Amino acid sequence: MTDMLCGYANRDETIVAFLYDELEPGERRDFNAHLLTCTICRDEVAGLRTVRTQLARWEPPALTSLQSPVPETSRPAWWHEVPAWAQVAAALLVMGVSAGIANLDVRYDQNGLAITTGWSKPATPKLVTARPSEGGTTLVTDQSAAGTPWRADLAALERQLRTELRASQASAPVPQAVHAVSSSDAETLRRVRGLVEESEKRQQRELALRIAEVVRDVDTQRRADLRNIDHTLGLVRNDLGVEVMKQRQSLNLLYRASQRQ
Amino acid sequence: MTWTDEELVAKSIRGDADSFNELVLRWERPIYALAYRTIGREEDARDVCQETFLRAFRALPGFRGQAKFSSWLYRIALNLCRDWIRRERRTPVVQPPEDVDLLELAAASEPSESIEDLVARQDLSRVVERAMALLPEEQRTAIVLKEYHGLTFQEIADLVGCPLSTVKTRLYQGLTVLRRELAKNPKTKGTML
Numbered sequence: 482m483t484d485m486l487c488g489y490a491n492r493d494e495t496i497v498a499f500l501y502d503e504l505e506p507g508e509r510r511d512f513n514a515h516l517l518t519c520t521i522c523r524d525e526v527a528g529l530r531t532v533r534t535q536l537a538r539w540e541p542p543a544l545t546s547l548q549s550p551v552p553e554t555s556r557p558a559w560w561h562e563v564p565a566w567a568q569v570a571a572a573l574l575v576m577g578v579s580a581g582i583a584n585l586d587v588r589y590d591q592n593g594l595a596i597t598t599g600w601s602k603p604a605t606p607k608l609v610t611a612r613p614s615e616g617g618t619t620l621v622t623d624q625s626a627a628g629t630p631w632r633a634d635l636a637a638l639e640r641q642l643r644t645e646l647r648a649s650q651a652s653a654p655v656p657q658a659v660h661a662v663s664s665s666d667a668e669t670l671r672r673v674r675g676l677v678e679e680s681e682k683r684q685q686r687e688l689a690l691r692i693a694e695v696v697r698d699v700d701t702q703r704r705a706d707l708r709n710i711d712h713t714l715g716l717v718r719n720d721l722g723v724e725v726m727k728q729r730q731s732l733n734l735l736y737r738a739s740q741r742q
Numbered sequence: 743m744t745w746t747d748e749e750l751v752a753k754s755i756r757g758d759a760d761s762f763n764e765l766v767l768r769w770e771r772p773i774y775a776l777a778y779r780t781i782g783r784e785e786d787a788r789d790v791c792q793e794t795f796l797r798a799f800r801a802l803p804g805f806r807g808q809a810k811f812s813s814w815l816y817r818i819a820l821n822l823c824r825d826w827i828r829r830e831r832r833t834p835v836v837q838p839p840e841d842v843d844l845l846e847l848a849a850a851s852e853p854s855e856s857i858e859d860l861v862a863r864q865d866l867s868r869v870v871e872r873a874m875a876l877l878p879e880e881q882r883t884a885i886v887l888k889e890y891h892g893l894t895f896q897e898i899a900d901l902v903g904c905p906l907s908t909v910k911t912r913l914y915q916g917l918t919v920l921r922r923e924l925a926k927n928p929k930t931k932g933t934m935l
Contacts (some may be wrong), residue, residue, distance in 0.1 A: 497917070498895070498910060529921060532917050535924055536885070539871055541775045541779060544791075596874075633745050
């Protein structure tokens with residue numbers, strides 16, 4: 482430990498407090514003055530500052546957000562947030578609509594309380610029925626419903642149903658709302674699909690870009706390596722050429738010497 | 743409007759689950775980072791993080807505001823980390839680095855960052871991670887709380903339950919060991935003084 486070489490009081494703790502800027506102003510002033518004269522402490526402070534810089538490079542892996550640990554069941558149901566008066570109003574509305582659809586008829590007279598629906602009223606329309614013709618074929622003519630009361634009721638019910646349906650189709654906004662909701666859902670779905678497709682395309686583009694970067698880097702490195710190899714080969718060739726030339730000169734000298742002898 | 747931690751705690755105690763979720767969103771990353779840097783395992787750090795918030799939620803009615811909510815959370819997380827280390831009966835280890843995957847690197851890089859810079863950055867991060875794993879738990883915890891969470895010496899002393907001077911000594915010793923270890927590594931050697 483270097484503190485054996487420096488006798489500053491509480492040296493280790495002071496250095497740490499200095500590093501993290503937790504010295505009192507007076508202590509800081511004193512330690513700054515000490516640093517001017519003590520190379521050991523100055524070097525150590527500089528070294529530990531570098532360690533702090535390196536520590537800042539340590540990044541934990543990314544965390545995808547935790548799901549809420551609070552159980553979903555502890556959340557109040559959405560309808561608990563609707564005021565009580567609104568719930569009562571909604572219930573009355575449902576009852577009214579139901580009574581209207583059922584064509585409810587409530588009477589209270591000397592016979593007591595009577596509740597009937599519109600469909601159970603006696604109906605007396607003329608019915609179109611068939612009777613045999615002279616030629617054995619069927620002709621259409623009016624006939625009293627007295628003989629077949631269930632047919633009259635059935636026909637009346639059918640007509641009333643058709644009328645009600647036409648009226649409800651013409652005036653009721655509910656189907657339109659349903660249609661609007663479904664078209665809204667379809668629109669949302671279409672937008673989400675669009676976003677997903679766009680995201681996929683963007684990722685593909687980025688991937689292609691990165692791969693292109695890698696390929697370019699590899700290519701650049703390859704070219705640099707080739708240049709180096711070429712350069713080295715050139716040097717070797719030059720050296721070889723020089724060697725060959727020297728050899729030839731030596732041979733020439735030997736040849737000339739042998740000729741002289 | 744931004745609520746303070748204490749306001750969100752009060753609302754959570756009254757049964758507002760959304761307020762507690764807001765606290766989770768606010769603190770999950772610091773708590774996860776603390777757990778990861780203390781125990782060094784990604785999956786276990788995530789479990790510790792989740793367990794921290796579960797325990798906090800259960801203990802919320804008993805929270806009287808005698809400490810900051812963040813300090814309270816840190817204490818729970820640190821206790822869980824200590825339990826993990828005791829249970830595992832081993833020093834925290836750092837996950838072995840995986841082979842460099844260029845596609846993964848490409849996905850993780852900043853737009854202005856080259857592949858080389860990214861590899862260097864990740865290498866450096868691993869070097870620091872390995873050096874930290876060599877420290878005893880007390881020194882590592884002190885450095886993590888000080889360096890990455892900005893707690894004061896006194897806050898660390900209160901949190902881990904030791905004197906102020908001990909915190910400073912642990913920090914000094916830990917940083918000194920790190921300086922020596924980082925100087926050995928060729929990736930950080932050039933930058934060390």
